[in-house]
Amino acid sequence: xxxxxxxxxxxxxxxxxxxxxxxxxxxxxxxxxxxxxxxxxxxxxxxxxxxxxxxxxxxxxxxxxxxxxxxxxxxxxxxxxxxxxxxxxxxxxxxxxxxxxxxxxxxxxxxxxxxx
Amino acid sequence: xxxxxxxxxxxxxxxxxxxxxxxxxxxxxxxxxxxxxxxxxxxxxxxxxxxxxxxxxxxxxxxxxxxxxxxxxxxxxxxxxxxxxxxxxxxxxxxxxxxxxxxxxxxxxxxxxxxx
Numbered sequence: 001x002x003x004x005x006x007x008x009x010x011x012x013x014x015x016x017x018x019x020x021x022x023x024x025x026x027x028x029x030x031x032x033x034x035x036x037x038x039x040x041x042x043x044x045x046x047x048x049x050x051x052x053x054x055x056x057x058x059x060x061x062x063x064x065x066x067x068x069x070x071x072x073x074x075x076x077x078x079x080x081x082x083x084x085x086x087x088x089x090x091x092x093x094x095x096x097x098x099x100x101x102x103x104x105x106x107x108x109x110x111x112x113x114x115x116x
Numbered sequence: 117x118x119x120x121x122x123x124x125x126x127x128x129x130x131x132x133x134x135x136x137x138x139x140x141x142x143x144x145x146x147x148x149x150x151x152x153x154x155x156x157x158x159x160x161x162x163x164x165x166x167x168x169x170x171x172x173x174x175x176x177x178x179x180x181x182x183x184x185x186x187x188x189x190x191x192x193x194x195x196x197x198x199x200x201x202x203x204x205x206x207x208x209x210x211x212x213x214x215x216x217x218x219x220x221x222x223x224x225x226x227x228x229x230x231x232x
Binding site for chain 2: 004033035042043045048055056091093104105106107108109110
């Protein structure tokens with residue numbers, strides 16, 4: 001497996017524009033996580049899904065942020081409208097359930113978002 | 117006003133020395149812990165994990181120690197090499213309900229620099 005695949009790797013956009021980040025989890029993993037990393041706040045969990053269903057979105061900062069998982073092999077994180085303070089590296093990660101086995105989250109390479 | 121970033125703890129060692137990175141966690145219900153390594157421009161990568169029914173686990177050149185009494189986790193790296201230079205994160209999760217995988221909550225990270 002190629003691991004968790006995120007696109008694009010870099011995104012530069014103007015304030016007010018819509019941004020869509022994409023993620024393909026590892027095949028067979030039924031948990032998917034979206035994290036945001038900044039110097040100010042470190043690595044924060046935004047939302048996670050189990051079997052394509054959002055379980056906890058308490059980390060989503062505002063209504064401008066939305067995430068979907070239409071099927072087991074694809075998820076999107078959308079910001080509309082984007083603001084300069086949304087500039088960060090966004091990571092997608094996937095994992096297996098914890099039960100009786102190693103269950104670390106495997107991370108993608110991240111999308112570096114810059115909003116100007 | 118001027119923004120202030122996280123002040124990550126730093127550890128600077130000479131090649132060949134042993135390194136110890138510490139982490140305090142806050143959730144007494146956490147029962148699964150992971151150490152991640154993040155190199156510049158990459159996503160976090162799994163190093164080693166430990167469950168709360170253990171107090172020590174060893175891997176290749178790494179050892180994780182867990183002290184549940186004081187909610188403290190440490191990562192020991194033997195014979196540290198320049199390639200070990202990275203940011204190291206501890207993460208915790210709780211197996212809430214006994215069947216599902218809870219979200220990973222990350223610590224702020226420690227910067228390890230290894231000098232040749």
